[in-house]
Amino acid sequence: xNTTLQELTSRVAAAFEAAGYDPALGAVQTSxxxxxxxxxxxxxxxxxxxxxKAPFMIADAVAEKLAADPAFEKVEVVRPGFLNLTPSDAFxxxxxxxxxxxxxxxxxxxxxxxxxxxxxxxxxxxxALHVGHLRTANIGESLKRLARACGHKPMGDIHxxxxxxxMGLVIAxxxxxxxxxxxxxxTFDPETQSVPTIDVIELGEVYPSASAKSKExxxxxxxxxxxxxxxxxxxxxxxxxxWKEILRVSVEDMKKSYARLNVDxxxxxxxxxxxxxxxxxxxxxxxxxxxxxxxxxxxxEVAQDDDKITMPPVIIRKSxxxxxxxxxxLATILQRQRxxxxxxxxxxxDKRQSLHFTQVFRCAHKxxxxxxxxxxxxxxxxxxxxxxxxxxxxxxxGVMSLSxxxxxxxxxxxxxxxxxxxxDASQLDESARRIAIAxxxxxxxxNHLSGDVTFDLDKFMSFEGKTGVYLLYMLxxxxxxxxxxxxxxxxxxxxxxxxxxxQRALLYANLSVGEAFRRAMEERSPNLLCDAAYQLAVAxxxxxxxxxxxxxxxxxxxxxxxxxxxxxxxxxxxLLDTLAIQPVDHM
Numbered sequence: 001x002n003t004t005l006q007e008l009t010s011r012v013a014a015a016f017e018a019a020g021y022d023p024a025l026g027a028v029q030t031s032x033x034x035x036x037x038x039x040x041x042x043x044x045x046x047x048x049x050x051x052x053k054a055p056f057m058i059a060d061a062v063a064e065k066l067a068a069d070p071a072f073e074k075v076e077v078v079r080p081g082f083l084n085l086t087p088s089d090a091f092x093x094x095x096x097x098x099x100x101x102x103x104x105x106x107x108x109x110x111x112x113x114x115x116x117x118x119x120x121x122x123x124x125x126x127x128a129l130h131v132g133h134l135r136t137a138n139i140g141e142s143l144k145r146l147a148r149a150c151g152h153k154p155m156g157d158i159h160x161x162x163x164x165x166x167m168g169l170v171i172a173x174x175x176x177x178x179x180x181x182x183x184x185x186x187t188f189d190p191e192t193q194s195v196p197t198i199d200v201i202e203l204g205e206v207y208p209s210a211s212a213k214s215k216e217x218x219x220x221x222x223x224x225x226x227x228x229x230x231x232x233x234x235x236x237x238x239x240x241x242x243w244k245e246i247l248r249v250s251v252e253d254m255k256k257s258y259a260r261l262n263v264d265x266x267x268x269x270x271x272x273x274x275x276x277x278x279x280x281x282x283x284x285x286x287x288x289x290x291x292x293x294x295x296x297x298x299x300x301e302v303a304q305d306d307d308k309i310t311m312p313p314v315i316i317r318k319s320x321x322x323x324x325x326x327x328x329x330l331a332t333i334l335q336r337q338r339x340x341x342x343x344x345x346x347x348x349x350d351k352r353q354s355l356h357f358t359q360v361f362r363c364a365h366k367x368x369x370x371x372x373x374x375x376x377x378x379x380x381x382x383x384x385x386x387x388x389x390x391x392x393x394x395x396x397x398g399v400m401s402l403s404x405x406x407x408x409x410x411x412x413x414x415x416x417x418x419x420x421x422x423x424d425a426s427q428l429d430e431s432a433r434r435i436a437i438a439x440x441x442x443x444x445x446x447n448h449l450s451g452d453v454t455f456d457l458d459k460f461m462s463f464e465g466k467t468g469v470y471l472l473y474m475l476x477x478x479x480x481x482x483x484x485x486x487x488x489x490x491x492x493x494x495x496x497x498x499x500x501x502x503q504r505a506l507l508y509a510n511l512s513v514g515e516a517f518r519r520a521m522e523e524r525s526p527n528l529l530c531d532a533a534y535q536l537a538v539a540x541x542x543x544x545x546x547x548x549x550x551x552x553x554x555x556x557x558x559x560x561x562x563x564x565x566x567x568x569x570x571x572x573x574x575l576l577d578t579l580a581i582q583p584v585d586h587m
Contacts, residue, residue: 001102003515004095005030005039008071008085012041015065021047021058028085030512037076037084038508044081055081089498092507099511100493100567105574106514109151117336118144120348121158121265125250126170128204129257129402131392135381135453138444138580140348141263142526143379145578150521155340158254159332160270162247166207168228170246171239172220173210175227183238195241198249232275257402261437262580274331277338278323281331282316284367291316302362312355314363329360333376334369344375346524351380351450379524382452384444392455409436412461422476422586431584435461435469438581442468445579446530466534468581471572474537476587478569481549485562493566494559502539502546506564509539513571517578526579533575540568 002010005028013026025043032040044059051058059081066075071091076084099106120140123133140156147154175184182188183195214221231239251268258264285291290300296319303311314326336342347357357378364370386392392400414432417423423431443460447453459465463473482489498504509532516532519525543564552558573583 001098001104001106001108001514003106003108003518004511005515006108006518007095008039008087011069011071012043012062012066012083012085015062015069016043016047018065019058019061021051021062025058026062031084036078037074037086039085039087041083041085042081044083048081055079057081059083089504092498092504092511093495095511096493096495096507096567099514100495104149104151105570106511107149107517107574108514114147114152114343115340116147116152116154117267117340117342117345118147118154118156118348119159119332119345120144120156122161122349123158123254124161124164124166124207125270126166126203126207126246127250129254130399131384131402131405131455132399133402134261134384134405134440135444135449136348136350137258137261137263138441139379139381139449139526140346141261141580142445142529142578143346143348143524145580146517146520146526146529149517149574149578155266155342156264157267157269157336158265160247160251160268160272162243162250162270163232163272163275163328165224165228166211167231167243167246168224168226169210169214170203170207171231171242172224172227173206173213174242176220177206181242183242185238186236188236188238188241190237190241195238195245198245200249200253203246203249257406260403260406260433261441262582269332269335271328271332274328274335277331277335278327281327281334281367281369284334284369285316288367290363290367295319300363300366302359302366304362311362312359314359325356326360326363329356330364330367330369333360333364337370337374342374344377345370347376347378348381348449349378351382354378354380377524379449381449382447384453384455386455389452389454406436406440409440409457409461412436412457413439416461417587420587424586427584427586431587434582434584435472435587438468438472438576440468441579441581442471442530445526446534448525448527466530471533471537471576471581472584473587474540475569475572475576475583476585477544478540478565478572479585481544481565482562482569484550485558487562487566489566489569491566493563493570495563495567496556496560499557499560500546502543503564506536506539506543506568509536510567510571513575516575529575529578533572533579536568536572536575543568 008028009026012028013023016026017023025047026041027043028039028041030039031037044055047058048055056077056079059077063075063077063083066072071087072085073088074086078084118140120136123129144154144156181196182193214224230236231243234240285300291298297315298317299313299315301313316327317323336345361376364376365372384392410432413435414428417428417432439460444453446466460467461469463469479489513532516528520528547561549561552561
């Protein structure tokens with residue numbers, strides 16, 4: 001179904017056309033003066049020059065056509081030519097009934113569903129997830145769920161860093177610590193021998209130790225590089241077996257951390273999966289004559305005449321014969337095209353990688369790795385910063401692990417819940433986890449994805465203001481009202497009438513959810529869903545204080561009040577689920 005704003009626009013556009021004007025002038029928007037009217041149309045101002053008429057003359061003619069439309073309670077022309085629009089209660093009730101009956105909760109479904117690959121993980125194997133992975137996970141998961149809610153076919157790919165020098169460093173360090181392991185023998189037989197089970201705690205310590213050692217010890221660094229080359233060549237079965245065990249343990253641990261964030265991936269591909277596509281990629285680049293020599297390296301020129309900055313070429317082979325991230329990313333694009341033929345590929349990666357992705361995308365299209373119609377987009381996210389405005393660190397200056405961050409937030413939530421008489425002891429741990437995740441996710445996603453976020457746990461955990469905790473609290477309040485009324489929270493809402501301004505405002509907030517989804521999808525901006533959820537919670541709070549739901553004795557009015565509660569709960573759950581935030585029953 002169309003959104004309420006789209007429906008109003010179609011009616012006003014028809015009125016413009018009936019009055020002899022371009023229907024495109026009939027775009028309706030939410031009023032910037034809600035004290036005067038809920039909606040407005042400024043098309044008469046835009047059309048004045050084209051039709052050589054005063055804006056109010058055009059507006060008057062349109063208002064005359066709209067006078068007979070039952071969707072409007074009042075249409076007022078305000079000079080120089082604004083159209084102030086107030087929908088009728090009958091129209092709002094009809095829209096509410098349509099929304100309640102809609103299996104998609106009023107969210108418009110795409111007429112041309114797209115297959116979308118979302119690349120939003122990017123963690124390195126053998127390294128613990130840290131706070132730097134938080135924003136990409138939150139943003140990518142919400143974008144995936146947003147696309148799905150709008151009728152598209154998205155797939156999330158974690159794109160593991162599992163094939164670079166870090167793997168050589170880890171294997172080299174293990175060979176130093178455990179030279180007795182059979183996998184380091186040249187005669188290792190994977191059919192009859194096995195590698196030891198890797199301890200995840202030790203693994204988390206091995207990489208930083210090896211990385212630090214490589215910076216101080218040139219011999220160890222060269223050894224790690226040799227191990228990397230041998231692993232990637234496939235000539236050492238023991239290295240391959242150990243690599244698979246490291247990968248297994250790392251992925252298992254990552255899945256636990258991502259599950260705590262309510263984040264999941266459809267594809268657990270890594271850079272190693274793209275490796276087999278590199279020969280075909282090189283053949284394509286050579287066949288098209290795109291590879292050129294530059295200072296001993298092989299590059300592809302991607303500069304364009306209209307570039308405002310210097311655009312470096314994509315380095316395919318370095319002068320020492322090695323290749324870097326551009327080759328892996330290009331091979332991954334080729335792989336995704338062969339496997340899924342996506343309409344769009346979205347990369348949720350730090351905004352500081354903007355130049356890299358511009359180069360890669362241009363090269364991919366220039367080489368024909370994907371059709372020209374395939375949209376490749378980089379949604380560059382900002383960083384999660386501490387109070388000092390710098391990337392968030394631990395007290396000793398190190399990078400905080402994601403698990404430690406979540407533990408800290410969960411304990412803070414548990415501390416708040418321990419004093420609540422409404423939370424059963426058996427539910428405390430799970431409720432605390434959900435509240436902590438809601439606090440962190442909403443505190444992150446309420447900001448535009450490109451902006452930096454200041455991590456302020458006290459602010460995120462507040463029961464007041466624009467926070468995820470406040471939204472969960474309002475949901476528990478709605479549930480409590482329905483439970484006390486003996487009403488099924490999940491039953492379809494029934495709303496017979498509108499009896500007050502607070503009820504009308506709440507209905508407006510509910511009916512605006514579909515538009516919030518439409519705009520969020522159009523702009524690729526989950527923060528618009530956060531805004532809609534908060535406005536809905538605020539509207540319900542006013543409704544709750546204005547209406548005596550439990551004290552209403554008239555059966556029809558009571559059913560209506562409960563209907564407002566049910567509809568609001570349904571819309572709130574829809575919004576929060578898309579943000580990957582889970583509700584709690586009691587707080």
